[in-house]
Amino acid sequence: MNAAILAAAIPKTARIIDIGCGAGATTLATAQALPTANVTGIDLSPTLIEIASHRGETRPNASFERADIIIAAPNHAPIDLYVSRHGVMFFADPIAAFFTLAKAAAPGAALVFSCFAERGANRWAVDIITATSGDANAPESTKPGPFAFADPTHVAMVLKVAGWQADPPQRIDFAYRAGEGTDPVADAVDYFCRIGPAASTIRDAAPEERERHIARLTEVCERYRGGDTVEFPAAAWIWTARKPTK
Secondary structure (H helix, E strand, O other): OHHHHHHHOOOOOOEEEEEOOOOOHHHHHHHHHOOOOEEEEEEOOHHHHHHHHHHOOOOOOEEEEEOOHHHHHHHHOOEEEEEEEOOHHHOOOHHHHHHHHHHOEEEEEEEEEEEEOOHHHOHHHHHHHHHOOOOOOOOOOOOOOOOOOOOHHHHHHHHHHOOOEEOOOEEEEEEEEEEEOOOHHHHHHHHHHHOOOOHHHHHHOOHHHHHHHHHHHHHHHHHOEEOOEEEEEEEEEEEEEEOOOO
């Protein structure tokens, strides 16, 4: 994705917004690669913004803001480049959201984002859904969620209606790192208990059932452990689009 961001940036790119920045990895990588631009990471999570702000203390052209991007974008206009790593599939109304982003963008501004491809190509989702008694073969939906943008035809329509001119997306296979450190399995389990296809199931389960879900989730993460990391086979689309100059 970094290559796509650099390819989309123009020499005069001055203001960049990272949508759903999380703990700031993409924001900081972009700020390092484009040191003359000001890069702002925006996320709804106060905890993640606090972590990102701490990590970015030595990067003067990076800053972080806890906000809803739909509300915050006009305050940063004109924006030259939007980037997002797996953050835009959760818009409640994607057409309205991308239209708002376009209104706050400078003429010719770029939008680069990644989104998960079909669920079947993402073992982290299939195995976790199955382990927590879900139906991994249920029809995919365009409702907000990890796989809302799995269908390129749907995404192309959304971007076009919202006023963006999109290039054909690039499909990539990659290792989805869910946990790392001295106990990567515990790290991955903690992550999937908070985010992902099993999070609501685990949260809403009765205590005994919750324990069983976590035990099965732990077994799944253990299968994908390699040394000090837990990584799942995954696939995504990388999209690049521009706002027309006129």
